[in-house]
Amino acid sequence: MPETTDISNTQATLSSISESLSAGAFVRVRKLLHDIAAGDVALLLESSPTKTRDILWQMLDADFHGDVLEELSEDVRNGIIGKMIPSRVVDALEDMDTDDLAETLSSLPENVLNNILATMDAQDRLRAEKAMSYGEDTAGFIMNTDTITLRREVTVDVVIRYLRLKAELPENTDTLYVVNRHDFLIGTLSLSRLLTSSPDVNVEDIMDDEPEALTVNMEEREVASMFERYDWLSAPVVDEDGKLVGRITIDDVVDIIREDAEHSMMSMAGLEDEEDTFAPVGQSTKRRSVWLGVNLVTALLAAAVSDMFEETLSQLAVLAILNTIVPSMGGVAGNQTLTLVIRGMAVGHVTDANALWLVRKELAIGFFNGIIWAVLIASVIALWKQDYMLGCVIAFAMMINMIAAGLAGATLPIIMKKMKIDPALAGSVILTTITDVVGIFAFLGTATLFLM
Amino acid sequence: MPETTDISNTQATLSSISESLSAGAFVRVRKLLHDIAAGDVALLLESSPTKTRDILWQMLDADFHGDVLEELSEDVRNGIIGKMIPSRVVDALEDMDTDDLAETLSSLPENVLNNILATMDAQDRLRAEKAMSYGEDTAGFIMNTDTITLRREVTVDVVIRYLRLKAELPENTDTLYVVNRHDFLIGTLSLSRLLTSSPDVNVEDIMDDEPEALTVNMEEREVASMFERYDWLSAPVVDEDGKLVGRITIDDVVDIIREDAEHSMMSMAGLEDEEDTFAPVGQSTKRRSVWLGVNLVTALLAAAVSDMFEETLSQLAVLAILNTIVPSMGGVAGNQTLTLVIRGMAVGHVTDANALWLVRKELAIGFFNGIIWAVLIASVIALWKQDYMLGCVIAFAMMINMIAAGLAGATLPIIMKKMKIDPALAGSVILTTITDVVGIFAFLGTATLFLM
Structure with a gap:
C-alpha cells in the first residue's frame, strides 16, 4: 500500500513536536524534526513564537539548514539568518539553487549581507553576486541556470544515451532545450515527446521550433500571469539577444502567485506582505x-x-x-x-x-x-x-x-x-x-x- | 531567434482586437481571435462587458469553445453557457479532461445542467456523472484519470518501447505509476529517472517505492497546501483501499491557490470570490x-x-x-x-x-x-x-x-x-x-x- 500522505498525519507530527518540546523531551523533538520534509519544518518554524523557533532551529542538523531556509517566508528567514554565525550561513547557502540563493541574499538587511559575503570564498562570492545581478522581481532573478541543452542534428537515441551518462537530471526537468553553436535557443523538446519518438529521428524533426521564451528582464508578476494563462510547467529564459540563460519552473512561480494574491489583502489592512504572525x-x-x-x-x-x-x-x-x-x-x-x-x-x-x-x-x-x-x-x-x-x-x-x-x-x-x-x-x-x-x-x- | 513571448505583445493583440471590434472590422477580429492562445481569449472575454463578450463568443470557432471554457472563471463561464444551445455545449465538453468537465458542469445552475445532461448521449452522460461523482472541492474532483501505469517487473527498455507505441503521453505527464495486478499503487517513476537509467534494469529497481499519494476525499485546499510545501509537479490519487484512480497536476492546483488567496480578500469586502468585474x-x-x-x-x-x-x-x-x-x-x-x-x-x-x-x-x-x-x-x-x-x-x-x-x-x-x-x-x-x-x-x- 502506498503511504497516503494525509495532512492530518503531518499535523499530528507537528503537534507531537510541540508537545514533546513543552515536555522538555528534546531528544524526541530532534528525531521527529529529522523525520519530516523541509517544507514541514519550515511550516513548524513559521507557526512558532520566536523563542520556540530559536530552540527548534538549534536542534536542526546543519545539513538541513539550507533546505529549510529555502522554504521559509522572508520575515522569518531573515530573523533566523540574523542570529546565525556568518560562516554557518555560508555553509547553508552552498547547495542552494541560483534562484533561492538570489532571493535569500537579496532580502537580507545590508549589514548582514555584507558580513556573509565577506565570509565567503572568492568562488562562492562570485556565484552569489551573479545570482543577485538581475533586478529583483525579474525573470532573471527567479530563474535556475541548470538547463540541459541539445544540438538539433543529433538523434533521439544519442540524446537518450547522453542523458544516461549524466545519471541524473536537474530537479523538475520536464523539457530539454535545443540551441545553436552560439547558445541561441532554437527549439524545445519535452521529455514526454522524446520518450515517445522513434530512436533514429533527429531532434530537429520533433522539437517545437517556435519555442515561447521569457526574457530575463520580464517582471515576475508577468511571468506568473503567463504560467497561469498557458498552463506551463516550465519555461526557458533568454537574454536580449535570444541566448538561453536559464529556466523557470512552476514551483517557484507558485510562491509568486500566492504572494501576489495575498499582497492586496494584507496591504489593504495596512500590513506587510510577509508579516510574521509570530513576531515579537x-x-x-x-x-x-x-x-x-x-x-x-x-x-x-x-x-x-x-x-x-x-x-x-x-x-x-x-x-x-x-x-x-x-x-x-x-x-x-x-x-x-x-x-x-x-x-x-x-x-x-x-x-x-x-x-x-x-x-x-x-x-x-x-x-x-x-x-x-x-x-x-x-x-x-x-x-x-x-x-x-x-x-x-x-x-x-x-x-x-x-x-x-x-x-x-x-x-x-x-x-x-x-x-x-x-x-x-x-x-x-x-x-x-x-x-x-x-x-x-x-x-x-x-x-x-x-x-x- | 526564439519567439520571446512578451506580455506587451499579447496586450497589443488584445487591444487591437478591441479596436477592430469598435471599428466593426469583424473579419479581422475573427482572424486575431484564432491567432492567440485559449488562455488569452479567456482573458479577453473576462475583460469585456457582457455585450462585447457575447459578440466575441459568436465569432469564435466552435472547435475552440471547449478550450476557452476551461480557462474561464466560473461566473463568466456560466453566463456564456447559459446562452448557448445545449447541443453546442455538449460538443464543447466532449474533449475536456475529467477535472475540467467536473468543474464546468458542477458550477452550472441546476436547470442548465439538466438540459445539458438530457442532450448528451448515454456514453457522454456516464462520463459526466462519473466526473461529478466526487464531492466538490476534493482531490477526486480535481484529478485527471489519464494515468500511465507500469508493472514492476518490466525493464526500462520495454517501458520506452511501450511509450513509443503510444506515440503521445497525456498532457503534463512527468511521472509514470507502478501498480500491482489489483491496480494498487506500489511505486512512481519519473520520466527523468526513466531517461537516465540503463535500459536493462527493472522498473522496481529504480522506482520510488514509498510513493506519496493523495486520497480521493482529501480537501482541495489541503492538496494545494501539500503541492506548495513539497514543490510537487504532480501527485497520484488513490481511493480508500490504495487503488490508483488518477493524478493531479500542478496547473490545476495553481488555480486553487489563487482562488484560495483571493477568497479572503474578496470575502472581507463582502464580494463573491469569482465576481465578474464586467457583470451587468x-x-x-x-x-x-x-x-x-x-x-x-x-x-x-x-x-x-x-x-x-x-x-x-x-x-x-x-x-x-x-x-x-x-x-x-x-x-x-x-x-x-x-x-x-x-x-x-x-x-x-x-x-x-x-x-x-x-x-x-x-x-x-x-x-x-x-x-x-x-x-x-x-x-x-x-x-x-x-x-x-x-x-x-x-x-x-x-x-x-x-x-x-x-x-x-x-x-x-x-x-x-x-x-x-x-x-x-x-x-x-x-x-x-x-x-x-x-x-x-x-x-x-x-x-x-x-x-x-
Whole structure:
C-alpha cells in the first residue's frame, strides 16, 4: 500500500513536536524534526513564537539548514539568518539553487549581507553576486541556470544515451532545450515527446521550433500571469539577444502567485506582505503603527468636518446620533468597488480600453445603491424618530455618498496606478476619507439647510 | 531567434482586437481571435462587458469553445453557457479532461445542467456523472484519470518501447505509476529517472517505492497546501483501499491557490470570490446589497448606542464631533489583527497549539497600541479643544477600545472556525460592530460620568 500522505498525519507530527518540546523531551523533538520534509519544518518554524523557533532551529542538523531556509517566508528567514554565525550561513547557502540563493541574499538587511559575503570564498562570492545581478522581481532573478541543452542534428537515441551518462537530471526537468553553436535557443523538446519518438529521428524533426521564451528582464508578476494563462510547467529564459540563460519552473512561480494574491489583502489592512504572525510584540506594534497614524489623521479630518457644524449639532442631538450611518454605508460600498477593481487590475482584466466602461458601471451601481439604501434608511429613521423631514435629509445624504463611493472606488485605483502608487496600499484609506468627509458634509450640511 | 513571448505583445493583440471590434472590422477580429492562445481569449472575454463578450463568443470557432471554457472563471463561464444551445455545449465538453468537465458542469445552475445532461448521449452522460461523482472541492474532483501505469517487473527498455507505441503521453505527464495486478499503487517513476537509467534494469529497481499519494476525499485546499510545501509537479490519487484512480497536476492546483488567496480578500469586502468585474449593473447591485444590508443593521446598532447618551450629546456638542475617532481607530487596529489571523489560518500557521499564544500577543499589542494612541489623541484634543479633562476621557476610551480590538480580532476568527463559519466572510463586519459599540460606549459613557 502506498503511504497516503494525509495532512492530518503531518499535523499530528507537528503537534507531537510541540508537545514533546513543552515536555522538555528534546531528544524526541530532534528525531521527529529529522523525520519530516523541509517544507514541514519550515511550516513548524513559521507557526512558532520566536523563542520556540530559536530552540527548534538549534536542534536542526546543519545539513538541513539550507533546505529549510529555502522554504521559509522572508520575515522569518531573515530573523533566523540574523542570529546565525556568518560562516554557518555560508555553509547553508552552498547547495542552494541560483534562484533561492538570489532571493535569500537579496532580502537580507545590508549589514548582514555584507558580513556573509565577506565570509565567503572568492568562488562562492562570485556565484552569489551573479545570482543577485538581475533586478529583483525579474525573470532573471527567479530563474535556475541548470538547463540541459541539445544540438538539433543529433538523434533521439544519442540524446537518450547522453542523458544516461549524466545519471541524473536537474530537479523538475520536464523539457530539454535545443540551441545553436552560439547558445541561441532554437527549439524545445519535452521529455514526454522524446520518450515517445522513434530512436533514429533527429531532434530537429520533433522539437517545437517556435519555442515561447521569457526574457530575463520580464517582471515576475508577468511571468506568473503567463504560467497561469498557458498552463506551463516550465519555461526557458533568454537574454536580449535570444541566448538561453536559464529556466523557470512552476514551483517557484507558485510562491509568486500566492504572494501576489495575498499582497492586496494584507496591504489593504495596512500590513506587510510577509508579516510574521509570530513576531515579537514590539516589532508588530511598531509596524502596524504607521497605518494607525494615517488613520488618526483621517479620523481627525472627519471630526474637523463635523466641527464645522457644531452649531447645528448642539441644537439637534439626533444628528450626532445618526452622523455615523451615511459614512459607514459609503465606506462599505466604496470598498466593495475598490477591492473589485484592484483585483481586476491584478489579474489583468482592467485595462485602459475598458477602464471608462468600468467607472461608468460602478457609478451606475452607486446610483442604484443610493436609491435602495436612501429609501430604506429614510423609512427606518422616519419610523424610529417620527420625523419625516429628518428621513428625507438622511436619504439625500445617502444618495450623494453612495454615488461618491462608486466613483471614488472605481477611479482611485486607476488614477493611483497611473501615478505608480500601489492602490492596495493607500487606496482604502483615501477612499474611506472621501466617503467619511462627503457623508458627514452631505448629512450635516443638508440638515443645517432644512432642519434649522 | 526564439519567439520571446512578451506580455506587451499579447496586450497589443488584445487591444487591437478591441479596436477592430469598435471599428466593426469583424473579419479581422475573427482572424486575431484564432491567432492567440485559449488562455488569452479567456482573458479577453473576462475583460469585456457582457455585450462585447457575447459578440466575441459568436465569432469564435466552435472547435475552440471547449478550450476557452476551461480557462474561464466560473461566473463568466456560466453566463456564456447559459446562452448557448445545449447541443453546442455538449460538443464543447466532449474533449475536456475529467477535472475540467467536473468543474464546468458542477458550477452550472441546476436547470442548465439538466438540459445539458438530457442532450448528451448515454456514453457522454456516464462520463459526466462519473466526473461529478466526487464531492466538490476534493482531490477526486480535481484529478485527471489519464494515468500511465507500469508493472514492476518490466525493464526500462520495454517501458520506452511501450511509450513509443503510444506515440503521445497525456498532457503534463512527468511521472509514470507502478501498480500491482489489483491496480494498487506500489511505486512512481519519473520520466527523468526513466531517461537516465540503463535500459536493462527493472522498473522496481529504480522506482520510488514509498510513493506519496493523495486520497480521493482529501480537501482541495489541503492538496494545494501539500503541492506548495513539497514543490510537487504532480501527485497520484488513490481511493480508500490504495487503488490508483488518477493524478493531479500542478496547473490545476495553481488555480486553487489563487482562488484560495483571493477568497479572503474578496470575502472581507463582502464580494463573491469569482465576481465578474464586467457583470451587468443589476446583477452586481443585487449581489452587493446583502453586505450593505448587514452593514446598515450594524450602523443602526451603533446609532442606538449613541442614542442612549442623547442627553449628554445634546449638552456637549463637542462629543458628537469626536464620537467617530475612537471607533475608527479600533476598527483599523482590529482589522489588522483579524486579517493577520485569517491569513495565518489559511496558510496553516495558526493551530490549536499556538492559538492561545497568538491571542495573548495580539492582546499585548492592543495594550501598547492603546497607550500610544491614547497619549497622542489626548494631546491633540487637549490642544485643539483646550480641555484637558476631555483629553483624558477620549484617551481612556481609546485604551479600552484598542484592547477590545486586539482581543476581538484574534479570538473571532478562531471561534468562528471552530463553529465552521468562514471568518473571512463575516469576521470583519462582526469585528467592526464590536469596535463601534465598545468605542462609542466607552467614550460617551466616560464622558457622561466625568464631564456632566
